[in-house]
Each structure stands twice: as structure tokens, then as C-alpha cells.
Amino acid sequence: MPEKLGGWKTRLASYYPYYLIIPAILYYIAFWAIPAASGVALAFQGPKGFTLRYFQYVLRDPYFYQALGYTFTFLVISVTVEFILALAVALLINTNFKGASLFLFVALIPMVLPEISYGAIWATGYAQHGWVNSLLVHLGLMDPAQPMSWLAYGKIARWMALLIVAEAWRGLPSVMIILLAGLQGISKEYGEAARIFGATGFQTLRKITLPLLKPSIQTALILRAIGAVQIFVIITVIFGHRNLPVLVEEAVYYFRELHQKQLGAAYALIIMGIVVTLSVLYLWLSGSFKGEEGRGE
């Protein structure tokens, strides 16, 4: 009987939320769904219709495995380094020492820089007469007559280290802010209880703080891992194009320079596959698939 009471007006009102999201839907269709769909179509579109040959080509390409190797080496080391440093900084700021808020503000500055600018900052830093060498000379750690050529060609391991340092500088604040927010959400009494019941500072960290911080740690690690898979601009700016080839760079290379659009699209899909896998892993770990019934407070 409720239908009779309202008639067409009620029915119209029940669709009301959908009217409101129409602009957003149109935006997503125009700028996300259509480009994404045409990208997917491109990757499977051979001269005679549907084909998997571009994927076969990518998977047989030795450069693909090189790029995959570099990307994952970078991912594992950089996310680990960033996490440990960020955790230390977050724990420090969470003690609320004098000047903590100023320190937090300064620490967050790298986060707001555009990718190109921080790439440029480090590119100028690593140059032979760059600020990194000047700093080392001023600190008395380097002989001014013999500056280090950081970017000497072909030293891949050193480049990887330089890349990790540069990226950590930018990635650390975002990891730190997630961990800090998590830490501040943990009641101080949990830690105090641990201290009273006999735990040392390190035991409190390992048995109480870190387990309670797990949701934030997962968020930070997965977000940074996804970011690491997509790394590209900073490498190009610091080391030059295709000198330290990573996955995204290969996609761009095939797409723009070799005009092999289908190969570029195939690369892009593979990268997307990796990112989606990581995201699903994140959602699974954070308990999103278990419905409303989560553990912890």
C-alpha cells in the first residue's frame, strides 16, 4: 500500500541520489572509462582482429624482464627503507617533544612538490658540482679537488641507491603521516599498561604498538608499493631517458618513441595488473572482504 500513498512523486524521489551522481558518472565515462577501454582494446587489436601477439612479444622481450627486475628491486628496498625511517620519525613526533609540530610541518614539505621539481632538485644535487658534493665538502667528508661523479654512466647499483635516497625524501612524509595518524589513534594507556606490566620500550613497540598500528602499516606499505610500481618521471629527470629502464618507462618508450602503440598498451595493461593485484592484496589484508566484522578497536 505504500506505493499508492506516494504515486509517481515518491518514485521520482527515490531516484534522487542517482540524479546527483550523474555529473560524476559522465566525468568518469569521458576521462576514465573511454580511455581505459580504448587502451585495453588497443592491446588486443591485431591487423586481423583479436590477438595476444603483443603480450607474447612483451613476455619474450628481455628488456621487459630487466625493467621488471629494476622496478621490483626498487620497490622492495625503497618501501622497506621508507617504512623504517618513517616509523622512526612518526614515533619521535608522537612523543610530542618541544617543536614537534614545527618539525612535522617541515617534514611534510617534500610531499607537496610536483614530481618534476623534486626530480630537478636531486638531478642538480647529484651533478658533479651539485649541492650533494658541496654539502659533503663543507662537512669535511670530501676532498674538493676530487668531487664524486655520482651519475657516472653504467653504475646501475649506485644509481639504484641514489634513486632510493631521492624517492625516500619524497615518499617518507606520506608514509610518516599515515603512521603518525595511526599512532595518535592508539590510546596512550595501552603503552602505559605495557610499561607497568614489565615490558621494555622495545617490547612495548613490538608487542603492543606495532600490532595495534597494523592497519596503518598496511595502508602505508601498499600505497607506497603501488607508487613504486608507477615510478618514472624522477628517473627520467635524474638519469635521463631509458638509462635505468623501469616498467612505466618501457610503456612510454614503445608508445611514443617506437610508435608501437599496441605494445605500449600491452605494457600498460601488465602494469595495471600488478597494481590491481597489490590493491586487492591490500583490501584483503585490511579485512574489507570480511564484511563488517573486523577485529581490533
Next chain:
Amino acid sequence: MAEVRLEKVSKRFGKRVWAVRDFDLRVEDREFLVLLGPSGCGKTTTLRMIAGLERPTAGLIYIGERLVNLIPPRDRDISMVFQSYAVWPHMRVYDNIAFGLRYGRRKKRLSKADIDRVVHEVASLVRIEELLSRYPTQLSGGQRQRVALARALAVKPQVFLYDEPLSNLDAKLRIQMRTELKYIHEQAGSTSIYVTHDQAEAMSMADRIMVMREGQGAQLGTPNEIYFRPANQFVAGFIGTPPMNMLEVELEEEDGGIKLVSPHFGFRLGEKTARAVQESGVRQAVLGVRPEDVTVSLEGGDFSAQVFVVEPQGPQQILSFKLDETLIIKSLTSADLSVSPGQEVWLSFNRERLHLFDRDTGVRLN
């Protein structure tokens, strides 16, 4: 087992705020001592300094014979029950209780079997044995409270510290837990220091109560001393429900005795009280009378007044009388006395239970 001693302990937050100032306290071995006071009086800060969670700005803290100022909480041989329980949500109840046995350094390492025995022992004492494999989020507030209690009991400390442990429970459960806590205190044979702002809780549990005000001790005494002989106007007003009636009075010499005069009544003080007043030399005072010491009669008394409001309380009732625009006094009488608002009755004060305070300093005169 141990006594706890605080000597001239002070705690300053920031540059100016003194949470506790020159505070002295001696808690006897096996005593149940309650720190009682309104919020912001420094009672929780005092407890946290004893626990080692706050560092005193000045003063010495002893647990037993040991000066503990520089000893970290884990080595002080104490347990604490927190207001929020602070039961760790990521551990099962069993692991919460066992934590202090696994990580505590104060006693020699216990074997797995010993830990298991102690956990079951304390769990049965607080009646949560069937909850040991649950996570705290699956428990009610009262059950979490018991887990916190079991965790504190498991380490068999010299001193138990309680920071308003019952304030998050509903009224009925709170009264039930008072009895259990007192029983557990006696079983454990440890010294207990208990912080609360609930005077009924303090009265019913304490061996002695330290009433605190603005970071300092206002009075230390047994519940009866605090209730029947409050040392000052603050303690008198803080303890008791409904609160003590306070009336400004003048004290006048008359025939070698002392007459108490107010705009509404006047009478001669008893010999003992009069002597105390004469010695003090104070003439402007505040008379304190507890509501149960104000008797209401239809036949006669010290002075007459009109019934203003009647509040039934089951077997008793609270009667209010408006003496003038700002002065209302209350009487706690048996519900058998049938009166109605507007009715004229006679009031008299129980002479044995009068409290006289110096109007300027608030110090007790008699």
C-alpha cells in the same frame, strides 16, 4: 608487601600549572587508601607519579624502603587498573593476563605451566575463566574491567593502583564491583591506592581517605572521621549527599558562654564547643549541619520555616526550606513524616553534630 610514602611531592605542567604541590602521604602496608577529590585536584597525577608514568617535579616517592623516583614503572613492583581498562584489543584475554608474567623482569622466569596455572587462578578469582580465549572486543565493559583486574592480580604486586576503575560501568554493576574489589584487596594482601571522585565509592571501600583539593591534601582520615569531623569547610561540603547545609553565623559572648546568632535563629552552644570557639577567638563563622541532623517537627524547635519542596527517596525524603532569597536548607527525614509544600513546621539542629568553620579560612573551630 609495602608501605608507600610521598614526601613533599610536586608536579608542575608547563611553566605555571601546579597539578600537585608539596604533597605528603604515608600509605600503610596492606591499607586500602582512597585519593578522593573533584576533577583537577591532582589525584590522578599523584597516582601516575607513584606508578612512574609521570616524573615528579620535586619530592621523594618511596615504595617499601626503596626510593623509586628514578626507577621505571616495570621495576616498581606495582600493578595498575586504568579508567579505560587498557586491555589490549589485539590479544586474547589469556594473553592479556599472561603479559605481565611473560615480560615482567621482577620475578624469575616462569615456566609455561606456571603461567597457565596463575592465569587460571586469577581468572577464576574474578570469574572470567570461560572468557580466556576471547578477544576483548567481544566482551562487555564489565567483563573487560574484570580482565584488567585479573591482569593486575596475576603479577602479585606489592602495590595496586586503581585509576577510577569503576567510572565507566553502569550504576548497578559499579556497586557490585565495589564489594568484589574490597574482597580481592583482602585476598591479595597488598597495599591498594584507589583514585575516585565518587564519595560513596570512597566511603564504602576505604580504610582511610585522603581528600585532595587543588593539588594538596585537604584531610586524611577514616571514612567516619572525614564524614563526622571534616577538618575544613571544603571537605565538609564535598562529602555527603545531599550536601551539608552551610549557614553564615555570628558568635557572641554571653554570660561566660557563646551564643550563635543568625537572622533566622539563635541558640547557646554547648560547653565544649563554646570553649573551642573562645580559644580560637573567631567571631564570624559558618555553621555546617548535615541534612540528617536537621530534625523537622510540628510541635516546636529552634525556629520555624515553610516547606519549599518535598523529594521522596523511598524510605526517606529530602525536605527543602527557603529561609530567604538565597538560603535554602535541606533536611533528610523519614518518609513517615507527612508534610506538604507551603506548610509551616519547626526545625531544630542536632547539637551533638554541629560543625563550625572559620568564615575566612574555612578551618574547623570545634
